[in-house]
Amino acid sequence: MYQLLKRLSIFFLFIIMISHSTITYAEEVIIQVNNLNLRSGPGLTYDVIGQVNQGEDYPLIENQKQWVQINYKGNNAWVAMKYVKINKPDQKTTDDYKNTDNVSTIYDNTNLRNLPSTEGKIVGIIPKGTKLLVEDTTNNWVKTKWEGIKGYVPVGLVTDMLPSQFETHSNLKGKVIVLDAGHGGRDVGATGASNTHEKDHTIQTALNIKYDLEQLGAIVHLTRSNDKFISLTARAIYANHLQADAFLSIHYNSTPQHPNANGISTYYYDKKDQLFAKSIHEELLKTTNSKNRSVQFGDFQVLRTNHTPALLLELGFISNTTEELQIQRNTYQKKISRGIIAGMQKYFLTN
Template sequence: MRRYLVKILWGNIMLTSKKYVLTLITSILIILSISSIVYASEALINVNNLNVRNGPGTDFDTIMQVHEEETYEIIREQNGWIEIQLEQGTGWITKEFISIQGTETVEQGEDKNIISNQSVTIIHDKTTLREGPSTDYEIIGNVNQGTTLEVFDHVGGWYEVQWNEERAYIPDWSVGTDGSLTNGAPSVKDKTIVIDAGHGGRDVGAIGASGNFEKEYTIITAQKLKYYLEILGANVILTRSHDNYLSLSGRASLANAMNADVFLSIHYNSTPQFPSAKGASTYYYSERDSILATTIQEELLKATTMDDRGIHQESFQVTRESHRPSVLLELGFISNISEEQNIQSSVFQEKISKGIINGLNEFFSY
């Protein structure tokens, strides 16, 4: 299919023979080759209430939701979004919260274009290279700060690069381009971070304006944060990775048992009686944790531009019983229609991760 198209386009170029047309068409060809990875496989959904949209991005309308442990045939992938076969028609889901099952047939082979001689520079020491564009793939090596690598492709937040005669994948924000999560050395590296997705199971937490439960949003945030922290070399433990009930003492004692460097309890707020309430707040129990609360709250506000509801000393069981540096984060109001919509978007969830990680880096640099 693609070769045929190439011939037609080259025909046009010969006819017009104008240089700017050639440049334009070359760009189109490159875009076509990047976006046409085809999978003969299935998407296994890892979370509940994952929005299915009518196009590849959060700007498109939600047409339905899919749930944990369901599988759907994958039609294609584009910019980190997967088009899946539904009972009627197709829809798009973000690749973040699915696993791909079965063998993937990547249609593009030897004829893949190099993206206009683009190269990237590594900004963190020991950045890991993987076999494929996800943390599910094996680590095949690592490279140090300052290394420059030639780029072949950019798909789903990962660069495909040339490394020692091999193709390898690195997350796009671990290199010297816009959107890097940190400004200096990643000080979360080798730290043990216990992330507690608030509520779960029969404890649904707060109820959003949409009727969704807080427990569903907290797990999405926890998983996203884990994903980014692990790329930066942190050792991350989730108190729960499924929709199951856990006692508050159990959550705190996991942080104690793991001797966590930091324990983060993730929550979303709700005040149905004041539907316009919005913004983020951070709670700590021990005076020792006020610095952690301050750095996270500050960086969170910078990254998300959410309203500042401040840091507060409060006796919540989960932070009181944790003997490790701990904070409880209220990451916005799901009772506020527009804030809940923000919280549902993966772009906003990425900003939350970025803010928390920057706050952690700052905390660890003290």
């Protein structure tokens, strides 16, 4: 009985760890127009460092008068406020915190200000995962003290999960993961209903997952980080050479003769990777709500010569107009990323 209780309590501890080690997303900035310039600072005089498009969404970092700072694939960038909408999914408000609660900063370089407003002077720049004591709350700002300096941080930039719960105890910390964006260069992969190329979707997905995995302390390598051709053999050799803990080859499906086909399939080659495949697949279905096209044996070269736990994922159909659009949305990409991360965390608990 005691043994059983001990086992049960370890089991529940794991469950608690899984449920707390997912990534925290605060407010989201939804882009309202196409070709919106990203700038290096809050004003038209700052350099244009990229562009974003309508319907895409990014985590909000800071919200100034006419400019909004977003997290663009791991980098900070500014967009004009009038072209975006700010969404607050599951947003905590100051009502959720009481004095003497502990909170932690979600992002690096969180500004500590001397007033509860973005007009306030910056009196400190707080690193991600810093534990702060709530001294008071006012109008969506948390009053706190950091390194002896009193000040305020926006409630959207903190979480009541402790840093140890959302990062350091993640079982992905230190894991070496190889993400393989399918196709590239002259090999465009499948072509979508509106002529998009699979190779462009797979690289976006890989970059997204990489960013999220790194937030949890994983060491992520990409077989390609831009649009270049890489042979299937080279991709597997790369994973073998790194002695990676996991290898995921990312693809999108296409069956123009069946334009309604949709859903996700997960392939493994080595029988010992079947459980890994199941774990990732089940979590992906939960987060994306996509059709289950099952876990299957797949005789793919990129898996066959791979000695690491290796899977090939077909994450949706670009020949299906609806899925092709969905795949290009940041919200769907985040769901994919969350599913893959949850699946990996589950798998690494026992492997």
